[in-house]
Amino acid sequence: MSGTFTKAMARNIFYGGTVFFFLLFLALTFDTTNALPKTDNRQNITPAVAAGKHIWETRNCIGCHTLLGEGAYYAPELGNVYVRRGPEFIKAWIVSQPTGAPGRRQMPNFHLSDEEIDQLIAFLKYTSEIGNQNWPPNIEG
Amino acid sequence: MHAAKHTLSPSLPAEPRLAGDLAIWIFILAELLAFGLFFAAYAFARAHDPALFAPEQEALNRNAGAINTALLLTASYFVVRAVHAAEAGRGRQGARWLLAALGCAGGFVVIKLAEYVAAFNAGISLSSSTFHMFYLSLTFFHFMHVLLGMVILGALWLNARRGRYGPRDMNGIESGAAYWHMVDLVWLVLFPLVYVIR
Amino acid sequence: MKYQSQAVALPYFVAAIGLFVGQILFGLVMGLQYVVGDFLFPEIPFNVARMVHTNLLIVWLLFGFMGAAYYLVPEESETELYCPRLALALFWVFLAAGALTILGYLLVDYATLAKYTGNDVLATMGREFLEQPLLTKIGIVVVALAFLFNITMTVLKGRKTSITVVLLLGLWGLAIFFLFSFYNPTNLVLDKFYWWWVVHLWVEGVWELIMAALLAFVLIKVTGVDREVIDKWLYVIIALALVTGIIGTGHHYYWIGAPGYWQWWGSIFSALEPIPFFAMTVFAFNMVNRRRREHPNKAAVLWALGTGVMAFLGAGVWGFLHTLAPVNYYTHGSQITAAHGHMAFYGAYVMVVITIISYAMPILRGRACNSRKAQVLEMWSFWLMTIAMVFITLFLTAAGILQVWLQRISDSPMPFMAVQGQVSLFYWLREISGVIFLIGLIAYLVSFFVKDGDKPATT
Numbered sequence: 001m002s003g004t005f006t007k008a009m010a011r012n013i014f015y016g017g018t019v020f021f022f023l024l025f026l027a028l029t030f031d032t033t034n035a036l037p038k039t040d041n042r043q044n045i046t047p048a049v050a051a052g053k054h055i056w057e058t059r060n061c062i063g064c065h066t067l068l069g070e071g072a073y074y075a076p077e078l079g080n081v082y083v084r085r086g087p088e089f090i091k092a093w094i095v096s097q098p099t100g101a102p103g104r105r106q107m108p109n110f111h112l113s114d115e116e117i118d119q120l121i122a123f124l125k126y127t128s129e130i131g132n133q134n135w136p137p138n139i140e141g
Numbered sequence: 142m143h144a145a146k147h148t149l150s151p152s153l154p155a156e157p158r159l160a161g162d163l164a165i166w167i168f169i170l171a172e173l174l175a176f177g178l179f180f181a182a183y184a185f186a187r188a189h190d191p192a193l194f195a196p197e198q199e200a201l202n203r204n205a206g207a208i209n210t211a212l213l214l215t216a217s218y219f220v221v222r223a224v225h226a227a228e229a230g231r232g233r234q235g236a237r238w239l240l241a242a243l244g245c246a247g248g249f250v251v252i253k254l255a256e257y258v259a260a261f262n263a264g265i266s267l268s269s270s271t272f273h274m275f276y277l278s279l280t281f282f283h284f285m286h287v288l289l290g291m292v293i294l295g296a297l298w299l300n301a302r303r304g305r306y307g308p309r310d311m312n313g314i315e316s317g318a319a320y321w322h323m324v325d326l327v328w329l330v331l332f333p334l335v336y337v338i339r
Numbered sequence: 340m341k342y343q344s345q346a347v348a349l350p351y352f353v354a355a356i357g358l359f360v361g362q363i364l365f366g367l368v369m370g371l372q373y374v375v376g377d378f379l380f381p382e383i384p385f386n387v388a389r390m391v392h393t394n395l396l397i398v399w400l401l402f403g404f405m406g407a408a409y410y411l412v413p414e415e416s417e418t419e420l421y422c423p424r425l426a427l428a429l430f431w432v433f434l435a436a437g438a439l440t441i442l443g444y445l446l447v448d449y450a451t452l453a454k455y456t457g458n459d460v461l462a463t464m465g466r467e468f469l470e471q472p473l474l475t476k477i478g479i480v481v482v483a484l485a486f487l488f489n490i491t492m493t494v495l496k497g498r499k500t501s502i503t504v505v506l507l508l509g510l511w512g513l514a515i516f517f518l519f520s521f522y523n524p525t526n527l528v529l530d531k532f533y534w535w536w537v538v539h540l541w542v543e544g545v546w547e548l549i550m551a552a553l554l555a556f557v558l559i560k561v562t563g564v565d566r567e568v569i570d571k572w573l574y575v576i577i578a579l580a581l582v583t584g585i586i587g588t589g590h591h592y593y594w595i596g597a598p599g600y601w602q603w604w605g606s607i608f609s610a611l612e613p614i615p616f617f618a619m620t621v622f623a624f625n626m627v628n629r630r631r632r633e634h635p636n637k638a639a640v641l642w643a644l645g646t647g648v649m650a651f652l653g654a655g656v657w658g659f660l661h662t663l664a665p666v667n668y669y670t671h672g673s674q675i676t677a678a679h680g681h682m683a684f685y686g687a688y689v690m691v692v693i694t695i696i697s698y699a700m701p702i703l704r705g706r707a708c709n710s711r712k713a714q715v716l717e718m719w720s721f722w723l724m725t726i727a728m729v730f731i732t733l734f735l736t737a738a739g740i741l742q743v744w745l746q747r748i749s750d751s752p753m754p755f756m757a758v759q760g761q762v763s764l765f766y767w768l769r770e771i772s773g774v775i776f777l778i779g780l781i782a783y784l785v786s787f788f789v790k791d792g793d794k795p796a797t798t
Contacts, residue, residue, distance in 0.1 A: 003159030004312045007501070007567060010164040010574035017168060017578045020289055021585040024282070028586070028604065032532070035268050035598045040528035050525045057465025057523075058453040063386025068595050069672030070531065071467055074373065074385050076755035077672060098380065105376030105756075108384050110450070127527055133602070135594035137669060140752040167575055171582060171611065178607045267600045274600045 039131035051116075052123025059110050066141075068132060075105065077141030082128040084139050087121045094120070161316035169323045172286070176327050179282070180334060183275045190271070195339055197272040200263075205256050206336040209249050210328065213287075216245035217325045220294070220318045227306035227314050235314070236301035239294055242321070246291045253284050279331055283324070290324040293317045340702050342413040344420035349703045350430050351406025352696045356784070358399035358437070359689075363777055365392040370770040374763050383445065390444050390470045396684065397468065398437045401479075403692030404513075404549055405433075408490050408506060410699045411556050416497025425489050429482050436478040440471055462523055466534055469520045476520055483514040501570040502559075505577060506552035512545030528596035535591045542688070543584040543612065543654075550691045551577050551619065554646060557698045558623060561640050562630035572622050579615035587612050590662045594671055602664035609662040613655030620647035636708035638717040639698035645725060646694050649686025657682050657732065669747050674762075675739030682732040685724075693783075700787070710791035717786040723779025730772040738765035 036042070056062075061078070062071040068079040081090060094117055098106040112120065159166065187194045219242035226235035265273045297317045300306065306314045340346065369388045371378045379388075413420050420426060443452050449465075456472035458464050463473055471479070487510055494503045519536040555573045559566055589605025623644055634640060657679040661670040670676065697717065701709045708714065745758045753761070 003163050004161075005163035005571060006312060007571040007574065009162035009312070009316060010571040010578070011501070013164050013168045014574045014578035014581075016289065016292075018581045018585075020285065021582050024285055025585045025588065027281070027285075028589075028601075029532075031267050032592075032597055032601075035266070036526075036528060036596070038268070039598065040526055040596045042526050045525055053525055053527065054462060057462060058450040058458065060386045060390065060449045060465050060470060062465060062467050063389050063470070064384075066672040068527075068531065070595070071672070072386065072389050073672060073674055073677055074369075074389070100377075103375055103377060105372070105759075106380040106384070108381060130528060130596040132594045132596045133599055135668060135671065137747045138752045140746050140754050164571065164575055168578065168582075171579055171614065174611060174614075175583075175607060178610060179603075182603055182607060268598045274603065278600065278604065 041126055041130045044126050044129060046122065046126075048119045048122040049126045052119035052121070052126075055112065055116055055120045056123055064107070067127065068130070069135065075107065077136060078124060078127075079130075079132075080128050080136060080139065080141055082121070082125045084141065087125070090121055090124065091117050160311075161319040162312055165316040165319055169319060172323060173327070176282075176330075179275075179279055180330060183279065183334065186271055186275065193270070194272045197270060197276075198335070198339060201276070201336050202256055202259070203336050205252050206332050209252050210332050212245045212249045212252070213325045213328050216242040216249075217322055219245065220321050223297070223301065224311075224314055224318050227301065227311060228308055230307050232301050232304050232306040235306065236298055239298040239301055243291060243294050243298065246287055246294065249287055250284070250291070253280070253287075256280075276335055279335060283327055283331055286324045286327065290321045293320055340705075342419050344423040344426075345410050345413050345699075346703060347420065347423050347426040347430070348406040348410035348699060350427070351402050351409060352700060352703075354430070354434055355399045355402035355406060355692060355696070358395050358402065360780060360784070361441075362392055362395035362399060363773075363780055365389075365395065367770070367773050367777060370766070370773045373759075373766040374770065387444055387449070391441055393468055394444070394470060395441065398433075400688050400692060402433070403696065404510065405429075405486055407549075407553050407692065407695040407699075408486075408510065410695070410703070411506065411553070412490050412493050412503055413497075415500045415503045415556070416494050418493060418497035421489050421492035421496065425485060429485055429489075432478070433482045436475055436482070440475045443472065444470075461521065463521055466523065466530070468538055469534070476517075479517065480514070483510075483517070487511060487514060500566070501573060502552050502556050505548050505555075505573060509545045509548030509550075509552060512548065513541060516540045516545060531595045532592065532597060535588055539588045539591055540585070542683075543587060544581060546688060547580040547584065547615070548577050550646075550650070550687055551580070553691050553695050554619070554623065554643060557639060557643050557694055558626045560698060561634040561636065561643065562626050563632040563634075564626050564629055569626060572618075576615050576618050576622060579618060583608050583611040583615060590664075590667065593664050593667055606663045610659065612662070613651065613659050616651040616655035620651045623647035634708075636698060636701065636714070638709070638714045638721070639694060641718055641721055642690060642694035642697045645721060646686065646690040649682065649690055649725060649728070651686070652729075653679065653682030653684070653686035653732070657736075660736075669743050670739065673739045673742050673747075674735045675743065678732045678735035678739055681735065682728060685728045690725075709786070710789065712791040713786050713789035716782055716789055720779045720783035720786060723782060724776050725779075727772045727776035727779055731769050731776065734765045734769040734772060738762040738769070741765070 056067075061067075064072050064075040066073060066077045066079070069077065085093070094110070094112065097109045100106070219238045223235035223238035223242065226232065226238060260273075260277070265277070267274050267277050294317065297306075297314055300313060365388050368379060368383065369385060369392060372380075372385050372388065409420060409426055443456075447455075449470075452472060453459075453462075453464050456474045458473055461473055463476060464470055469476075487507075490510065491507060494507060516537055519533050522533050524530050524533075551573055555569050558564065559569050586604055586608035589601040590609040592601035592605060624647065627640060627644060661667050661675050661679065701707065709717070741762045742758050745753045745761055746755060
């Protein structure tokens with residue numbers, strides 16, 4: 001079977017298709033932006049949560065842990081750690097690092113103040129309450 | 142269709158010819174694949190929970206859907222006439238057929254928008270239920286294809302008016318027509334699947 | 340070398356390879372830390388090593404892309420580079436900024452680094468792959484804009500080919516989407532949502548344009564196939580890549596608090612994402628089979644074909660493996676993600692940069708191709724690195740499957756760290772594969788210095 005195959009047509013399809021699907025993506029993004037207040041737990045973003053997120057970022061926690069499944073895969077998921085361990089355990093854990101157990105993975109001590117740890121925990125609590133389609137499958141993350 | 146009639150070099154045997162550009166066919170296949178997966182996903186989700194789908198499906202405006210089906214089919218017919226006109230060397234006449242097709246497509250858009258307004262007023266959104274998610278996703282994805290189809294028909298119309306298409310240059314109009322028929326074809330599956338079959 | 344100014348590509352390629360070595364060394368450190376947890380602690384904690392590993396990757400690929408552009412654009416545009424001096428100055432700026440950033444990671448406590456580089460003014464740090472201090476991020480933007488200015492002016496004053504147009508689109512897209520790295524709302528869901536506009540729309544969007552353009556350029560050069568043929572397939576492939584890849588972003592929106600419909604949209608479109616990669620493989624092999632000349636640089640041809648295959652396997656097959664929402668529910672954030680990431684980055688972007696280096700470097704050094712002996716060694720390095728990467732991927736996949744089973748599926752789910760202990764055998768095997776990768780890399784380095792009486796290979 002013979003046919004035509006022109007560069008002009010291929011190029012037009014590339015431009016047209018790209019613009020088309022990017023506009024579709026923007027439309028879905030628009031809808032998502034409107035729908036997010038129902039799921040993203042924004043009503044619970046307090047100054048402490050904001051400060052906690054800042055601590056989370058400036059200690060590069062994502063370099064070992066995952067948060068809602070994104071990050072490094074070296075240390076446990078922390079999106080649900082508030083539910084899994086509770087605030088007291090988290091606090092005690094952070095303070096007692098590193099364990100120094102030979103051959104075991106080590107977490108640095110970040111020398112956080114009591115207030116900073118509370119803020120970090122507030123951030124983790126807020127994160128655990130984000131409506132994220134019930135991921136992870138179980139409490140172990 | 143009448144490729145043999147218009148073969149320019151009679152010394153070559155006429156072979157079956159793909160109407161339109163290979164590039165547009167690759168694109169059409171990719172689009173059909175995406176729609177196909179979406180339809181399959183719909184069928185799968187519906188089979189899981191027919192009771193949830195039925196009442197919401199019932200609430201759709203089937204009359205609007207039927208009119209839209211007629212509009213798209215008519216537009217396709219006009220596009221076919223435009224291609225025939227170009228093939229017969231009457232490209233400028235084909236431009237008028239294209240304009241008629243554009244008119245039908247415009248009618249589809251108006252009716253569809255009215256349907257959307259009614260749906261949004263009724264609180265229907267992508268997140269309001271699984272059926273609504275599919276209804277809005279599938280029809281909106283298709284709706285955007287109608288808009289793109291209209292852009293293409295508009296470009297064909299401009300070119301046809303300038304007398305670009307004729308037996309010697311059918312690639313553009315055939316490719317555009319093939320795309321439009323794809324848009325039509327998808328609706329012919331979408332309408333019964335989402336609006337009618339229960 | 341047809342144009343004098345193409346020579347500025349040379350330092351870019353050298354820097355790219357140098358940083359590549361650094362990336363692999365830190366990869367090995369991390370691989371060992373997976374099994375010997377306290378290795379190099381507290382000097383180089385895992386998160387620091389990882390930051391260095393991934394950031395070096397990004398930076399050296401950017402060096403590779405820029406070098407490739409400086410090499411390719413004058414030749415395609417049939418004109419000298421608009422301003423070779425600017426290109427050279429940018430090289431030193433980018434290298435210094437990159438080196439300072441890496442040293443900052445290694446020598447300064449991250450929180451201190453953040454404090455002194457303006458993170459309190461505009462917090463952008465501490466997010467995966469975007470860990471760079473604000474100053475570095477601004478530096479990247481400045482360098483990228485000056486680079487784009489230089490390249491765009493060159494294209495504008497010369498011949499415009501499909502390859503340069505696609506390359507420019509990709510590079511401009513790279514710069515534009517990077518701007519989302521400056522947007523870091525407190526709302527974690529929004530933060531993650533737009534974080535992917537950098538990460539996904541880079542690697543499964545605009546970078547694919549760059550990759551396809553580089554591959555098309557090398558294929559034209561080594562096969563002698565008509566440019567018209569290569570051009571139209573180039574457009575078809577990148578059209579498919581963006582048609583599937585843009586909405587495919589949805590596969591990252593399943594579990595981060597975005598609406599549920601992304602599970603459907605993301606699954607459907609990312610299920611189609613392997614198609615352009617498959618098309619690219621078929622395209623590369625087809626062009627080589629239809630070649631109208633025997634290019635003496637066999638190694639470059641091998642890298643080009645390898646790019647197609649490995650990109651399809653890594654991005655296409657391993658991506659598809661866990662992209663459907665019901666599967667991803669269990670595999671999200673496991674070692675399966677790591678397996679996919681390794682092979683996809685290697686197959687698509689590492690290999691395409693090495694392809695262009697392999698093709699251009701001999702020419703930059705004043706010969707059509709390297710000596711036979713050097714090429715044989717380079718091909719050895721190809722097979723060592725590629726096979727090692729296949730095994731890294733397989734072992735991580737095995738670890739991932741086991742992890743998912745023990746931690747997420749079985750009736751009595753085990754805690755994360757307990758599972759890590761259970762799968763450590765695979766981490767050891769991965770580390771051994773990593774060592775083999777390093778050997779391949781050393782062979783690659785040595786191939787640049789092999790002398791065979793300076794006799795270029797003949798065919």
